[in-house]
Amino acid sequence: MTSWLSVDTDDVIHLPSKRGHPHRSSVPMPEWRTEGYQASSRLLSATDHFIQWASRGPETTIFLIAEQLDCPEFTKRLDTLLSMPNILIACHGWGHRCWSAWPEDIVGFTEMLTAARDRISAYAGDSWRPWFRAPGGYISTWMAGPLAAAGFRLDSSVNPSRWVNRKMGGNWSKVQQSMEQCGVIERPWLTTSIGPACGPALSLFPFSIPARKAWKRNSVSVTNNPEIGETITLYWHLLDHERKSGRWKPPLAKSM
Numbered sequence: 001m002t003s004w005l006s007v008d009t010d011d012v013i014h015l016p017s018k019r020g021h022p023h024r025s026s027v028p029m030p031e032w033r034t035e036g037y038q039a040s041s042r043l044l045s046a047t048d049h050f051i052q053w054a055s056r057g058p059e060t061t062i063f064l065i066a067e068q069l070d071c072p073e074f075t076k077r078l079d080t081l082l083s084m085p086n087i088l089i090a091c092h093g094w095g096h097r098c099w100s101a102w103p104e105d106i107v108g109f110t111e112m113l114t115a116a117r118d119r120i121s122a123y124a125g126d127s128w129r130p131w132f133r134a135p136g137g138y139i140s141t142w143m144a145g146p147l148a149a150a151g152f153r154l155d156s157s158v159n160p161s162r163w164v165n166r167k168m169g170g171n172w173s174k175v176q177q178s179m180e181q182c183g184v185i186e187r188p189w190l191t192t193s194i195g196p197a198c199g200p201a202l203s204l205f206p207f208s209i210p211a212r213k214a215w216k217r218n219s220v221s222v223t224n225n226p227e228i229g230e231t232i233t234l235y236w237h238l239l240d241h242e243r244k245s246g247r248w249k250p251p252l253a254k255s256m
C-alpha cells in the first residue's frame with residue numbers, strides 16, 4: 001500500500017491551549033481573521049532542520065496556515081521549500097481556529113476557506129493542491145459542504161480513534177459520509193490498535209511505540225497524489241524537527 005506524507009506548519013501560538021478553541025485557549029479568538037503573525041524562533045529553527053531533511057527527502061505535502069505568510073522570515077524558508085520538486089502545499093486554515101468546537105458557522109467557515117485558499121494558492125502556484133486539514137482535527141459534518149463549494153477536493157482531518165470520537169460529536173463516520181456526499185475525498189489518519197499514530201501521538205507514550213512501527217511498515221512506497229487509489233495518511237508537525245536537538249526525523253522505512 002502507498003503512503004502519503006504530510007506535515008502541518010503549526011507554531012507555538014497555534015496550540016489549542018493558546019488560541020483557536022472557545023474553552024481551552026488562553027488567548028481569545030472572536031474572529032477567524034488574524035493579522036501580524038510572526039514566527040517563533042523555535043518554528044524558524046525547526047523549519048531549517050526540515051529543509052535539510054526535505055532536500056533529500058521523499059514527496060511531502062505541507063499543510064500551511066495562511067496567516068504565516070505575514071512573517072517574512074518564515075516565508076523566506078517557505079520559498080526554499082517551494083523551489084523543491086518534492087514539495088506540495090495545501091491548506092491548514094487561516095489562523096488555526098478549531099471550527100467544530102465553535103457553534104456551526106457556514107458563512108464564517110466559507111469566508112475563511114476562500115481567503116486562505118486564495119492566499120496560499122497565489123503564493124504556491126503550481127505546487128498548490130486544493131486539500132484541507134482542519135486545525136486540531138476539529139472537523140464536523142457541516143464543514144463538508146463549504147469545503148466542496150470552495151473547490152477543495154480532499155480533506156484529511158479525521159482521526160478515526162476512539163480517543164477523539166468526543167470531538168466529532170461521537171461519530172466520525174458521519175463526517176466521512178458527509179464528505180462522500182459532497183464529493184470530497186476523505187483521507188483519515190493512520191491509527192494503531194491502541195489509538196492515534198500521527199501528529200502528537202508519534203512522540204507520546206504509549207502510542208509512540210506501535211505508531212513508529214506502523215510508520216516504518218507503511219512508508220516503503222510514497223505517493224504525492226492521495227486523490228488516487230488506496231492511500232495511508234501519515235502526518236507530523238514542523239515543530240517536531242526541533243526534537244533531539246534538531247536531529248529528529250519522521251520514522252519512515254529505511255529505504256526512504
Ligand SMILES: [Zn+2]
Pocket residue numbers: 008010014092096134135136
Ligand atoms: Zn494544526
